[in-house]
Amino acid sequence: xxxxxxxxxxxxxxxxxxxxxxxxxxxxxxxxxxxxxxxxxxxxxxxxxxxxxxxxxxxxxxxxxxxxxxxxxxxxxxxxxxxxxxxxxxxxxxxxxxxxxxxxxxxxxxxxxxxxxxxxxxxxxxxxxxxxxxxxxxxxxxxxxxxxxxxxxxxxxxxxxxxxxxxxxxxxxxxxxxxxxxxxxxxxxxxxxxxxxx
Amino acid sequence: xxxxxxxxxxxxxxxxxxxxxxxxxxxxxxxxxxxxxxxxxxxxxxxxxxxxxxxxxxxxxxxxxxxxxxxxxxxxxxxxxxxxxxxxxxxxxxxxxxxxxxxxxxxxxxxxxxxxxxxxxxxxxxxxxxxxxxxxxxxxxxxxxxxxxxxxxxxxxxxxxxxxxxxxxxxxxxxxxxxxxxxxxxxxxxxxxxxxxxxxxxxxxxxxxxxxxxxxxxxxxxxxxxxxxxxxxxxxxxxxxxxxxxxxxxxxxxx
Numbered sequence: 001x002x003x004x005x006x007x008x009x010x011x012x013x014x015x016x017x018x019x020x021x022x023x024x025x026x027x028x029x030x031x032x033x034x035x036x037x038x039x040x041x042x043x044x045x046x047x048x049x050x051x052x053x054x055x056x057x058x059x060x061x062x063x064x065x066x067x068x069x070x071x072x073x074x075x076x077x078x079x080x081x082x083x084x085x086x087x088x089x090x091x092x093x094x095x096x097x098x099x100x101x102x103x104x105x106x107x108x109x110x111x112x113x114x115x116x117x118x119x120x121x122x123x124x125x126x127x128x129x130x131x132x133x134x135x136x137x138x139x140x141x142x143x144x145x146x147x148x149x150x151x152x153x154x155x156x157x158x159x160x161x162x163x164x165x166x167x168x169x170x171x172x173x174x175x176x177x178x179x180x181x182x183x184x185x186x187x188x189x190x191x192x193x194x195x196x197x198x
Numbered sequence: 199x200x201x202x203x204x205x206x207x208x209x210x211x212x213x214x215x216x217x218x219x220x221x222x223x224x225x226x227x228x229x230x231x232x233x234x235x236x237x238x239x240x241x242x243x244x245x246x247x248x249x250x251x252x253x254x255x256x257x258x259x260x261x262x263x264x265x266x267x268x269x270x271x272x273x274x275x276x277x278x279x280x281x282x283x284x285x286x287x288x289x290x291x292x293x294x295x296x297x298x299x300x301x302x303x304x305x306x307x308x309x310x311x312x313x314x315x316x317x318x319x320x321x322x323x324x325x326x327x328x329x330x331x332x333x334x335x336x337x338x339x340x341x342x343x344x345x346x347x348x349x350x351x352x353x354x355x356x357x358x359x360x361x362x363x364x365x366x367x368x369x370x371x372x373x374x375x376x377x378x379x380x381x382x383x384x385x386x387x388x389x390x391x392x393x394x395x396x397x398x399x400x401x402x403x404x405x406x407x408x409x410x411x412x413x414x415x416x417x418x419x420x421x422x423x424x425x426x427x428x429x430x431x432x433x434x435x436x437x438x439x440x441x442x443x444x445x446x447x448x449x450x451x452x453x
Binding site: 016017018019022023026027030031034035038039044048051052055056059129132133136137139140151155156161173176177179180182183184185186187188190191 | 213214216217245248249250251252253255256257258259260261262264265268269271272273275276277310311313314
């Protein structure tokens with residue numbers, strides 16, 4: 001995924017104050033971090049804020065990165081995951097007061113079952129695909145954070161089990177179990193939703 | 199989850215192999231045993247189907263595009279510098295750079311690590327605390343910024359200020375109670391150590407004086423001797439009683 005030497009050199013340049021090197025890091029990793037944040041937090045605005053926070057934290061702690069301990073992408077993902085967990089804990093109280101049918105900004109404020117009714121006659125395949133994607137995204141947001149982060153890192157970020165275990169700081173067996181349970185739970189949520197509209 | 203021992207596989211073993219099976223890493227006898235357990239077990243079979251379906255749903259999700267301006271916002275919030283590379287249009291020829299701009303660029307490159315340190319919140323906090331302490335110390339001492347404008351830098355004035363300050367410090371030092379007490383004790387201690395010297399002859403005690411002689415006054419008017427008044431400026435000749443009486447009034451001028 002990344003050339004260790006190149007990344008190590010980039011990090012050294014950053015620490016020395018080279019703004020071009022920092023810009024290169026931001027250009028390389030902003031998409032990945034934004035996607036993790038978006039899938040975990042569920043909202044585009046939250047994802048944008050969280051992505052900025054991740055980079056601010058990275059910028060401050062860049063000197064603590066040790067290339068001998070792991071890949072840079074694992075380090076970046078660990079920072080992202082820790083920040084997301086903090087954010088989740090902070091906003092837990094807000095979410096508890098929300099309705100179970102609360103939706104993300106892309107869902108037109110409708111419950112999951114009502115959205116799927118609208119898919120019956122999509123204008124074209126592209127729109128349908130987008131709407132299905134939004135439905136899956138909404139279902140992903142209903143998983144517990146432990147299962148959600150595991151499936152995001154495995155199925156959306158294509159990380160291997162060992163890397164995920166390093167990021168989540170749990171054994172590989174636990175990672176596999178969480179991924180299986182997360183996938184199965186997601187499928188059950190979507191099946192239940194489809195069964196309601198059929 | 200009920201444990202199954204049929205087909206030589208238990209449910210926890212099946213759970214451990216589920217990810218590998220979905221990733222297509224199982225083969226041979228292991229795969230056969232896995233599939234047989236999935237068919238036979240009422241809990242593990244549906245679990246395998248659900249996990250596969252869930253994985254397929256997730257694989258259908260596409261990557262979302264980050265909002266425009268995210269990179270610029272990140273750079274602005276971290277380094278505080280907007281990215282010129284992102285904003286500048288692609289130019290076919292490099293712009294001419296004057297020698298002054300080149301020097302400035304080199305200087306800014308050299309100063310970049312220093313500025314990076316200075317921009318740290320920790321440094322700003324330390325600087326703020328130092329400034330605050332200095333201002334508090336100056337106000338306690340009594341130095342006002344407006345007084346600094348009136349300072350004369352002539353050598354004579356500087357010397358005068360130096361001696362004034364030195365005298366003020368010595369006065370302050372001498373007036374400290376502790377110093378005074380220490381000094382007086384040292385003096386007393388010295389006095390007790392030095393041997394007693396013969397002192398001056400004491401005058402007679404008047405109470406025990408039985409000579410009946412009048413006491414000689416210390417002050418002596420040398421202008422009077424044996425009741426004869428001597429006038430320093432008067433010409434010799436007639437006596438004092440024959441001199442005309444002249445009254446002299448002096449007027450002091452009050453300025």
